[in-house]
Amino acid sequence: MILTNTTNYFGQLVNYLSEQMGIGGQILAYVLVAAIYLSFFAVAGLLLVYVERRVAAFFQLRLGPNRVGPHGLLQTIADALKLLSKEIFGTNRKDNLLYKTAYYLVIIASLVSLSVIPFSRGIQAFDINVGVFFISAVSSVGVLGILFGGWGSNNKYSLIGGMRSGLQMISYELSSGLAIITMVLLAGTLQMSGIIEAQRDTWFIIKGHIPALIALFIFVVAGTAESNRTPFDLPEGEAELGAGYHSEYSGMGFAYFFLAEFINMFIISAVGVTLFFGGWLAPFHLTDSLPWQPLWGAFWFFMKVAVFIFFMMWFRWTFPRLRIDQLLTLEWKYLLPIGLVNIILMAVLVYYNILISF
Amino acid sequence: MSYLGDVIGGIKTLMKGMKVTGSYFFPNVINKKYIITRQYPDEPAIVMERFKGEVVMWHNENNEHRCTGCQACEIACPNGSIEIIWNRVLNEETGKKVKQIDKHIYHLGMCTMCNLCIQACPTNAIMWSTNFHNSTYDRSKLTKVLNKPGSKLMAGVEE
Numbered sequence: 001m002i003l004t005n006t007t008n009y010f011g012q013l014v015n016y017l018s019e020q021m022g023i024g025g026q027i028l029a030y031v032l033v034a035a036i037y038l039s040f041f042a043v044a045g046l047l048l049v050y051v052e053r054r055v056a057a058f059f060q061l062r063l064g065p066n067r068v069g070p071h072g073l074l075q076t077i078a079d080a081l082k083l084l085s086k087e088i089f090g091t092n093r094k095d096n097l098l099y100k101t102a103y104y105l106v107i108i109a110s111l112v113s114l115s116v117i118p119f120s121r122g123i124q125a126f127d128i129n130v131g132v133f134f135i136s137a138v139s140s141v142g143v144l145g146i147l148f149g150g151w152g153s154n155n156k157y158s159l160i161g162g163m164r165s166g167l168q169m170i171s172y173e174l175s176s177g178l179a180i181i182t183m184v185l186l187a188g189t190l191q192m193s194g195i196i197e198a199q200r201d202t203w204f205i206i207k208g209h210i211p212a213l214i215a216l217f218i219f220v221v222a223g224t225a226e227s228n229r230t231p232f233d234l235p236e237g238e239a240e241l242g243a244g245y246h247s248e249y250s251g252m253g254f255a256y257f258f259l260a261e262f263i264n265m266f267i268i269s270a271v272g273v274t275l276f277f278g279g280w281l282a283p284f285h286l287t288d289s290l291p292w293q294p295l296w297g298a299f300w301f302f303m304k305v306a307v308f309i310f311f312m313m314w315f316r317w318t319f320p321r322l323r324i325d326q327l328l329t330l331e332w333k334y335l336l337p338i339g340l341v342n343i344i345l346m347a348v349l350v351y352y353n354i355l356i357s358f
Numbered sequence: 359m360s361y362l363g364d365v366i367g368g369i370k371t372l373m374k375g376m377k378v379t380g381s382y383f384f385p386n387v388i389n390k391k392y393i394i395t396r397q398y399p400d401e402p403a404i405v406m407e408r409f410k411g412e413v414v415m416w417h418n419e420n421n422e423h424r425c426t427g428c429q430a431c432e433i434a435c436p437n438g439s440i441e442i443i444w445n446r447v448l449n450e451e452t453g454k455k456v457k458q459i460d461k462h463i464y465h466l467g468m469c470t471m472c473n474l475c476i477q478a479c480p481t482n483a484i485m486w487s488t489n490f491h492n493s494t495y496d497r498s499k500l501t502k503v504l505n506k507p508g509s510k511l512m513a514g515v516e517e
Contacts, residue, residue: 058383061395217369318379319372334365 009122009294033125041111044266045259046076052262052313059317086251091154094248098152103249103256105145110263112138117270118192120280120297131192132180135271136173139226142264143169146228146235146245149257153248161244164324165235169226171331176222178339182215182346183208183275186355196279202357203278209356211346216276218339221330223268224312228261231319232327269308270301277304405488410471413440413464414487415504422512423505425483427459434478439468456516459505466492467500481515 010033017025050065050073057064065072090099113135118124128134143166150162184190186208187198198204205212225232236244246257273279280297282288287296322330349355396404405411417423427444441463446455462484476484484504494500 055383059379061382063397314376314379314383318375338365 008124008127010125037111037114037125041107041114041259041263045262046080048262048266048309049079049258050076051309055310055313056317059314080255083251083255088251088253090248090250090253093154095152095154098148099248100152102145102149102152103253103260105148106142106260107145107256109138109140109142109145110260110267112141113267114263116192117267118196118274118279119301120294122294123298124193127191127193129194130190132184132190132195132271132275135267136177136180139264139267140169140173142260145260149249150235150245153245155248157241158245158247161235161241161247165228165245167324168228168232168234168327171328172222172225172232172335175218175331175335175339176226178336178343179215179219179222180271180275182211182339182343185343185346185350186212192274192279195274196281199278199281203276203281205276207355207357208346208349211342211349212276214338214342215346216272218335218342219272219275220311220315221335223272224315225327225331227264227268227312229265229312230316231321233321234324234327265309265312266305269305269312272308273301273304277308279304403490405490407488408486409488409490410473410486411488411490412466412486412492412502413469413475413484413504415462415484416482417506417509418512421506421509423483423509424481424512424515425459425462425505426481426511426516427457428480430478430480431475431484434474436472436474437468437470439465439470440475441465458511462504464502464504465500466502467497 010029013032014026014029017029019025021028053075054064054072065075068075068078115126116124116128116131116135118127146165146169147162150158150160150165153159183204184195186204187195189195189198199207205216208215228235234244235241236246241247246254249257280301282296282300287293287300290296415423415425427442429442429444432440432442441461442459443461443463444457444459447458448454449456473486476486492500
């Protein structure tokens with residue numbers, strides 16, 4: 001099995017429990033790992049919603065939620081409880097199967113991509129040899145969920161929102177894929193842990209200097225577009241589409257879409273951190289001699305992801321929304337050609353070894 | 359070369375926008391001049407002196423007011439927000455009966471803050487307060503008695 005790798009803490013758990021209790025223990029271990037990931041999904045989603053509201057408020061010289069709990073920390077929990085207790089209703093003429101499967105697809109896509117992300121040394125459920133490729137493949141399934149939601153709602157605004165989302169995600173996946181390939185040229189592997197090991201001495205953003213910077217820029221733009229955030233939030237453009245593809249969802253159905261959007265932001269930041277900023281590696285080997293290595297790794301990983309997420313929020317509260325033709329012009333006339341040239345540049349640099357490394 | 363120029367110009371303008379919003383986010387790092395909002399319930403509110411919050415009656419430290427009970431304000435009030443209950447009391451020194459207010463009743467719920475009562479008052483007994491925390495859960499609490507219990511007319515007002 002994939003999980004039985006002994007350098008992995010989840011693998012050790014599976015091995016231990018299956019030795020103790022046989023096949024039942026193995027299943028128990030899988031359930032435990034799944035529970036850990038589900039609870040991480042919920043906690044990270046709620047925390048990100050809180051952080052987003054708070055950061056947005058500070059950008060607009062407001063305070064944001066600060067009344068429920070200390071500094072408003074319990075606000076999103078209260079919101080989630082409210083959404084849980086709400087009645088779920090939809091339109092009469094919806095396509096029931098598509099309408100109901102839509103949010104599960106979105107959630108499953110983000111949860112499965114979460115399983116490949118290395119949080120620290122040995123804290124990764126699913127260390128396969130095509131890790132980055134797997135993430136970009138699975139995150140496309142999320143588009144399917146949004147398209148299902150838009151079609152199944154039987155509402156023209158939802159349909160336009162869903163179609164726009166499909167258009168946007170399929171376009172921008174090209175660019176983010178090209179940026180990922182550019183960095184994979186430096187690592188020589190698609191495995192997430194392998195990519196991090198390759199950065200042990202020099203992070204790729206320094207090692208790959210100019211093409212890495214261009215790739216980072218392309219990746220951030222494409223990643224923001226893939227997670228459907230402003231300036232690319234055409235699928236739920238409030239001015240023209242109401243709420244876009246999730247207009248007809250209420251209660252937890254809406255909350256799933258909402259949480260998945262924030263988890264997608266986390267996943268894109270995590271992939272960016274892994275590819276460009278050395279994942280869970282400490283800067284300048286600061287904490288390499290200290291005990292509790294996995295915890296230090298997780299600390300640095302989450303710090304880097306937090307900075308990355310903060311920049312995505314900064315973009316959101318600064319830039320105005322693009323028109324649909326501007327969106328496509330940006331992708332097909334600017335990002336894609338620059339990305340293609342960038343790959344060639346990076347390949348030449350790697351071939352002649354014109355790289356910065358310490 | 360206008361293609362690369364467009365790209366670089368685009369990045370430049372994006373950076374410019376981020377600099378503006380960044381200065382909002384880090385006001386302590388860059389400058390504080392943008393912060394003009396007062397966080398009212400946490401910080402005290404600034405109210406202008408001329409603000410017309412509610413009508414009050416001035417009392418000095420001996421619990422004396424300046425209202426002679428002439429009812430000019432009651433007559434001036436366009437919507438009957440002021441009622442004065444008064445009676446005549448014998449003044450021991452002069453032996454004359456003089457008017458004295460018993461209750462100066464002010465219906466804040468009906469008041470339109472038109473300032474006519476204060477203009478009409480010949481002895482400057484009533485004035486504006488800047489207090490604006492006037493909301494209550496019960497409408498009867500908006501009917502106020504302006505003179506404090508046990509208060510009496512200040513000496514020398516009625517010449």
